[in-house]
Every structure is written in C-alpha cells, then in structure tokens.
C-alpha cells in the first residue's frame with residue numbers, strides 16, 4: 276500500500292491500521308511529487324490518497340497518472356464539494372472513504388473495493404470476449420461496408436465513447452472514408468464524403484483523417500494541445516472539430532494483411548474523455564479485429580474473383596475467343612504485311628490504337644491479334660459494339676451502374692471497362708458513339724478511372740483501348756459529330772486495313788482457306804476451286820470485303836456435291852451491292868441505280884434495295900431455268916424457304932411469263 280496524505284496524524288493512523296491488518300505499507304507521501312518518487316522505487320498494489328496535498332498538484336492529478344499505470348486507488352477525503360466530487364468520479368477510483376474515519380471503515384472499504392476491483396477486471400475480460408464475438412458477427416454479416424462498420428461502431432460505443440466516428444480504409448494508395456455522427460442514443464447519421472466535398476469544396480483526397488502513408492505505432496489519443504496539433508495536420512479533423520465542437524480524438528490503426536490499412540478515429544466533445552484504459556482496450560482488441568478483418572476481406576476477395584470468373588465465363592460464352600494470331604490472318608500482300616508490322620510494333624505498349632477500314636476487312640481480327648501479342652494476353656479482351664446499343668444504354672454498358680441509378684437498375688452492375696481491368700477493351704464502330712459519351716470516354720482515357728452511372732467514387736482501371744471504325748472519322752470531326760480531342764487521343768496509332776479489292780492477290784488464298792474450313796465443318800470432301808471461279812472472285816469488287824467472300828464461299832461449299840470443284844451459288848454482279856450509306860468507307864466506284872444519282876432520302880435507298888433484290892432474284896431464276904423449288908432450285912441456292920421466295924417475288928412484281936418455247940419459262944416484271 277502507498278499512503279498519500281499531507282496531514283501527518285491521519286497518515287500515521289492509516290499506516291498503523293493497515294499494518295496491523297496485515298497490509299504492508301511501502302511508504303507515506305505528502306505530495307504528488309513524493310508519491311511518484313516512491314512509486315519509482317516500488318510499485319504499490321493500491322494507493323490511498325487525499326485530494327488536497329502539499330504543493331500545487333492534487334490527488335486528482337495523481338489519480339490520472341495512476342490510471343495510466345493501471346494502479347487502483349481509493350480516495351480518503353473530507354471534501355463534499357459537488358464539482359470536486361464530479362472530477363473525482365471521472366478518475367474512476369475503486370473506493371472513497373470519508374474523513375474522519377474509524378479503523379473499521381478503512382478495512383471494510385478496502386476489502387470490498389479490492390473484491391469489486393478484481394471482479395470487475397474479470398467481468399471486463401468476459402465483456403471483451405462477448406464484444407469480439409459480436410464484432411465478428413457484425414463485420415462478417417452481408418451488406419455494405421458502410422453498414423457493417425456502423426454496426427461494429429455501435430458495439431464499441433459502450434466501451435469507447437464517441438460523438439463522431441471516422442473510419443478510413445486504405446488499399447494500395449486508394450482510400451475510402453466512412454463517417455458516422457451520433458445523433459441519438461443508438462442513432463447515427465452517415466456523413467457522406469461527397470456532401471462534405473460539396474459543402475467545403477475540399478477534394479476527397481484532402482479529406483482524409485490520416486495522411487496516406489502515415490504510420491502509427493498503435494492506438495494514439497489526442498486532447499488539448501495535442502488535439503489542436505492533430506487538427507492542424509488533418510483537414511477533416513479540423514473541419515469536424517469546428518463544426519461538431521469536438522475536443523478530443525483517439526485513432527486506432529489496423530494493418531490487415533500486406534495491403535489493407537484501416538484507421539478508426541473516435542472523436543468526442545469532451546476534452547479528456549480518452550483514458551489509457553481505452554488505449555489498452557484497443558490494444559487488446561487489435562489482434563482479434565485484424566484477424567477477423569483478414570478473414571472477411573479474404574472471403575470478399577474470393578467472392579469478387581468468383582464473380583469476375585462468372586462474368587468472364589458468361590462473356591466468353593457469348594464471344595467465343597478466337598486465338599487470332601497472325602497465322603490465322605490469311606494474306607501475303609504487301610499492304611497486309613505492312614499492317615502486321617504495325618501491329619507488332621505497337622502491341623506491347625499501352626498506346627491506344629485506332630483501326631480503320633471498310634466493313635468486313637478484318638478490323639476485329641486485328642484487334643484480337645493486338646491483344647494476343649501484348650503482355651495483356653492472359654487477361655480478357657472485351658468487345659463492345661457502339662452501334663449495336665441504344666445511346667441510353669452505352670454508358671451503363673461501358674461504365675456499369677449502381678443499384679437504383681435509373682429506373683430498371685435493380686442491381687449494381689459492373690461495366691465492360693471494369694470487366695476488362697488488366698486487359699483490353701475493343702470499341703467497335705466508335706464512330707457511332709454519341710457525343711456526350713465521347714466526352715466521358717475521353718476523361719476515362721486521360722484519368723484512367725471510371726465512374727459508374729449513379730456512383731460517387733471514381734474507380735481506377737487499367738485498360739488498353741483499341742477502337743475501330745469504318746467511318747471517315749476526319750469527316751465526322753469536321754461535321755461536328757466526333758470530338759476532335761477524342762479523335763487525336765484515339766488516333767495516336769492508326770492502322771488502316773486495305774479493302775479486299777486493294778489486295779486481289781490474297782483472294783485465292785482466302786477463298787481456299789474459307790472453303791477448306793467450311794468443308795471440314797460440314798464433313799464434305801473439298802475438290803478445289805476451278806480457275807474460272809477464281810477469276811470471277813478476283814474480278815469482283817467485294818464491297819462487303821472478306822466477310823462477303825467468306826459467305827460466298829460458305830454458300831458454294833453448301834451446294835457443292837463434294838465430287839467436283841466449287842461453283843458459286845450466285846453470280847457475282849459488281850455494282851449491285853454498293854453500300855448505300857454515306858460517310859462510311861466503301862468502294863470508290865460505288866454507283867447506284869436510280870439513274871446513277873446518289874440517293875437523297877430513305878425512299879431512294881428503299882428503291883435501290885428493291886431493284887437490287889429484284890435483279891438478284893431474276894439472275895438466280897435465270898440460272899435455275901426458272902425452277903424455284905427442289906434440289907438446285909432458286910430457293911435452295913438463296914437459302915430461303917420456297918414460300919418466302921415466292922412471297923418476295925410477288926412483292927417485287929416478278930411474275931412468270933409463259934413462253935411458247937420449251938424448256939421452261941421466263942420471268943418478267945409487273
């Protein structure tokens with residue numbers, strides 16, 4: 276026992292009473308300084324102390340230090356002033372004896388206080404165990420981190436009081452901040468970072484409680500001058516202190532695994548509320564909380580990865596991944612070899628690439644080759660066709676959306692950019708992208724982060740962009756339909772694919788390749804392609820480029836009997852298939868019917884379509900000698916049901932003209 280009492284007689288009495296009852300007394304001090312000096316020599320189990328002592332410092336000052344050292348103490352005092360008693364209570368003594376006392380009073384109080392103290396330590400340990408279990412349940416429950424952390428904070432409130440709680444999570448340089456303001460006994464208001472940003476104009480990066488990269492050795496508390504220093508360092512601390520009248524803080528750092536750090540900052544309106552007992556409690560809770568967070572984060576990571584795998588798998592099922600290395604890109608023309616050189620040159624960089632070329636020239640194939648030759652080849656290549664989606668959906672398709680971002684957004688959905696993280700995104704038909712979205716895409720390319728529709732925090736992405744178009748983008752820019760800044764950003768490295776008519780030398784190779792592939796697929800023998808057919812293929816102008824050649828050959832293989840060389844299913848008539856859309860790259864000599872004039876409106880386009888279709892059907896009918904049905908009939912050659920063909924003929928005014936001369940019949944137009 277240590278006695279701290281400045282009245283000699285009382286101190287002496289106490290020493291006698293305690294000594295006789297078998298409590299060894301290590302010393303008697305009449306001031307705080309002397310008590311500290313005695314404690315330096317030997318640590319007492321219990322201190323009995325008076326409030327007013329010799330010197331300036333009081334028993335209450337000493338009590339604070341005893342609390343730090345975890346030494347229990349009992350006051351002996353005659354003081355009954357209300358404010359002094361309040362201050363005494365706040366120091367959490369294990370007992371209080373009123374002067375004058377009898378020997379019996381001392382011994383009974385001592386006995387009961389010691390028993391209750393020992394018991395309360397045990398209780399506390401039990402309480403902490405229960406708290407740990409409750410925290411595990413709260414953190415591993417399903418739901419958002421915002422809610423989970425709030426539930427955990429509510430559990431801590433009874434042991435570590437706070438008026439404001441700020442939790443900052445850091446992972447590889449990115450930070451997230453959750454703020455909770457206590458507004459009622461069990462009621463908290465979530466203070467959104469975006470709201471603070473809007474009110475104060477301070478960017479979220481500057482609104483962190485603890486600077487990124489700061490290392491704290493363990494729980495730290497700040498009060499008085501210390502708190503002011505802390506606020507000076509932390510913009511958010513300063514802001515909260517001022518607006519919520521906060522006066523003290525305690526931060527608990529948690530290093531979870533190798534990459535995650537959490538800083539839990541408790542803030543209170545009372546100046547001296549955080550005691551060393553709180554620090555010790557947080558120290559004891561640190562390990563169990565870290566272990567449990569590790570587990571929760573690991574589960575989340577597994578769930579995230581399996582979700583990613585599921586998404587990739589779905590995607591791959593839609594998009595059967597071709598290997599598309601150069602071996603599969605057929606052609607030996609100089610123009611194509613130049614493209615290969617460009618692809619090899621740029622593949623292993625992160626430069627955006629713009630692939631230009633008419634429809635069907637193999638732009639997608641080149642995009643895949645680019646991806647497969649880059650260091651991103653083990654990650655996913657995500658394709659998005661900007662022309663195939665309604666303008667309203669492209670943004671959500673590209674960047675994803677948060678739940679409730681718009682009508683119909685029942686669930687959170689990640690976009691193609693997030694899906695492609697680490698890989699490549701192929702934006703096909705980029706020329707069709709709405710202007711408003713072009714601005715957003717440009718920002719993504721510059722900032723390398725995306726924002727989900729309805730989302731508040733940007734998400735870092737590492738995606739290489741390859742875009743393609745069959746439009747003259749320069750013309751689109753000149754006419755204000757495509758942003759010039761985006762054009763320059765995308766066109767850092769343009770690759771222009773030659774049209775098939777610009778490399779006729781490749782036609783026999785391609786035809787051979789497609790024919791063999793189709794025959795293999797259909798299980799038919801392939802007897803080659805005759806010279807005449809090859810010449811016909813070479814002389815055709817291929818407005819649909821390789822895709823058209825692929826289709827023509829596939830059709831030829833279907834109708835081939837497997838015994839003789841390939842013949843074409845339909846005659847190749849130049850000029851009938853010219854592209855009727857302006858602004859796209861197409862045959863320079865594209866001539867339209869309609870008196871060779873350019874179509875002016877949709878009506879003209881329709882007319883050209885009808886004339887083209889009519890010519891085509893008539894040509895096939897001529898070839899089949901007017902036969903529509905059965906083997907080798909026009910319907911079979913055109914891969915149509917005979918009734919459909921008859922219906923079309925009727926619509927186009929093609930009717931049978933009976934001829935006097937057999938065989939067969941000829942056709943005329945109504």
Ligand SMILES: Nc1ncnc2c1ncn2[C@@H]1O[C@H](COP(=O)(O)OP(=O)(O)OP(=O)(O)O)[C@@H](O)[C@H]1O
Nearest residue numbers: 603604605633634635636637638639640745821822
């Ligand atoms: N050099 C080539 N060798 C073999 N097949 C090719 C070659 N180029 C294109 N193809 C095939 O031609 C078809 C059309 O190619 P692709 O879809 O890549 O063209 P595109 O230019 O992207 O067309 P669009 O502009 O209409 O989207 C595909 O089936 C592709 O496999």
